[in-house]
Amino acid sequence: MYDAIVIGARCAGAPVAMLLARQGYRVLLVDKARFPVDIMSGLLVHPRGTALLKRWGVLDDVLATGCPQLHSATFDLGPIELKASFHPVDEVDFTCAPRRYLLDPILVAAAVEAGAEFRDNTTVQELLMDEDGCITGIRARTAQGTTVTEKARIVIGADGVHSFVARTVKPEAYHVNPILSCGYYGFFRDVTVPGPKAYIRPYRFAVCIPTNDNLMLVGAQWPIEDFARIRTDVPTHFYKLMGQIPELATQVRREKQVGRFIGTGHVPNFFHKPYGPGWALVGDAGYHKDPILGQGIADALEDAAMLAKALTRGLSGETIMEEALAEYERERNEICLPQYQIAIQFATLAPPPPDMQTLLSVIAADPEESTRYLGVLQRTVPVAEFFAPEHIASLMARATVSLTA
Numbered sequence: 001m002y003d004a005i006v007i008g009a010r011c012a013g014a015p016v017a018m019l020l021a022r023q024g025y026r027v028l029l030v031d032k033a034r035f036p037v038d039i040m041s042g043l044l045v046h047p048r049g050t051a052l053l054k055r056w057g058v059l060d061d062v063l064a065t066g067c068p069q070l071h072s073a074t075f076d077l078g079p080i081e082l083k084a085s086f087h088p089v090d091e092v093d094f095t096c097a098p099r100r101y102l103l104d105p106i107l108v109a110a111a112v113e114a115g116a117e118f119r120d121n122t123t124v125q126e127l128l129m130d131e132d133g134c135i136t137g138i139r140a141r142t143a144q145g146t147t148v149t150e151k152a153r154i155v156i157g158a159d160g161v162h163s164f165v166a167r168t169v170k171p172e173a174y175h176v177n178p179i180l181s182c183g184y185y186g187f188f189r190d191v192t193v194p195g196p197k198a199y200i201r202p203y204r205f206a207v208c209i210p211t212n213d214n215l216m217l218v219g220a221q222w223p224i225e226d227f228a229r230i231r232t233d234v235p236t237h238f239y240k241l242m243g244q245i246p247e248l249a250t251q252v253r254r255e256k257q258v259g260r261f262i263g264t265g266h267v268p269n270f271f272h273k274p275y276g277p278g279w280a281l282v283g284d285a286g287y288h289k290d291p292i293l294g295q296g297i298a299d300a301l302e303d304a305a306m307l308a309k310a311l312t313r314g315l316s317g318e319t320i321m322e323e324a325l326a327e328y329e330r331e332r333n334e335i336c337l338p339q340y341q342i343a344i345q346f347a348t349l350a351p352p353p354p355d356m357q358t359l360l361s362v363i364a365a366d367p368e369e370s371t372r373y374l375g376v377l378q379r380t381v382p383v384a385e386f387f388a389p390e391h392i393a394s395l396m397a398r399a400t401v402s403l404t405a
């Protein structure tokens, strides 16, 4: 009997397993993938994510993979260019974008070092349930074709956007928004854009993110209505979009691509109630949003920390488990909801209205405000604080002055 079984061993599941094992709990971590292996992901870890990696003692290992430290980000809106330093979190003022086949095994190794048992190549096919409807364990199939049954006090679904656990327990979904965008990305050599850099054009979005091996992840997003058309010929549509951005037109070229295009039109926007009798959800399984702001990895790491804190209180008997998990849901929603709404706004790919363009040009002219605005997007500056009416009024007053000067 385990204290916890964690299904899914990436940036949500592995840290939950690590943090519980560090508290002395008996943890089984399983994943259907054979590690190390890549997963569809844009890679950028916001500074609140790098700060957590540092706190957990794994940041040096991540940087040792050779992914560069990134100290600033640029938003190119055509007429406006906004460049900002990252707002520091626990004195970590940079981000990085490690390949997932490098990052995730580092997190798994930390979980194993803490005492968790890890089994890859193990697909959970059934959740065990007692007569009261409480989840009590898993039935899984190994790569050898054998079926194993394991029991635990709590089963955690860290199994991504298509979560098997969520499909089984059918949690309440809320703040649901329709799918808004679709996207594809590829890896390119010899692209020298100082990334991360996002190019925002009406109903088009492109991004450059420097990663390992001196490669640049170059991504493109379109409205979801275009998905059926784009998926039939991704290279043509991708290079057409690159051709519309002069800085990328000359650099992002077919002959420089390493590997194939990867992408999806299935990026739903929802919150799940993340717990019930004997189960909990974490990471994308519990809360998923359009990847346009690149929040998923840092959110998953932070979510793992919040869930592990709640589970520790529940498993130790300090608090009734249901109350501890209700508190986890409240904390997650309070932290994530404002930025979720911003991600939804960005994911429409609609051009900013004239007032917003004016505001962005004022922000772009002021390095301190630019860093605070970036802090809003990376969730280190509260949305309500930056967009407080008096703050916006003072910024807009500067535009009026410069127009009349």
Ligand SMILES: Cc1cc2nc3c(=O)[nH]c(=O)nc-3n(C[C@H](O)[C@H](O)[C@H](O)COP(=O)(O)OP(=O)(O)OC[C@H]3O[C@@H](n4cnc5c(N)ncnc54)[C@H](O)[C@@H]3O)c2cc1C
Binding pocket: 007, 008, 009, 010, 011, 012, 013, 030, 031, 032, 033, 039, 040, 041, 042, 043, 044, 045, 046, 122, 123, 124, 125, 158, 159, 160, 161, 163, 164, 183, 263, 264, 267, 282, 283, 284, 285, 291, 293, 294, 295, 296, 297, 298, 299, 300
């Ligand atoms: C195109 C795209 C670009 C993105 N760009 C960024 C970005 O730049 N920055 C960022 O922060 N985020 C980005 N994201 C989001 C980010 O990748 C996710 O938010 C993050 O991977 C979520 O982590 P997770 O651990 O919750 O789930 P996942 O990483 O999806 O891991 C789930 C794991 O569960 C395992 N699993 C599933 N079912 C089972 C089962 N039945 N049995 C056993 N194991 C199972 C899977 O094998 C997988 O390893 C992007 C996403 C997409 C689609």
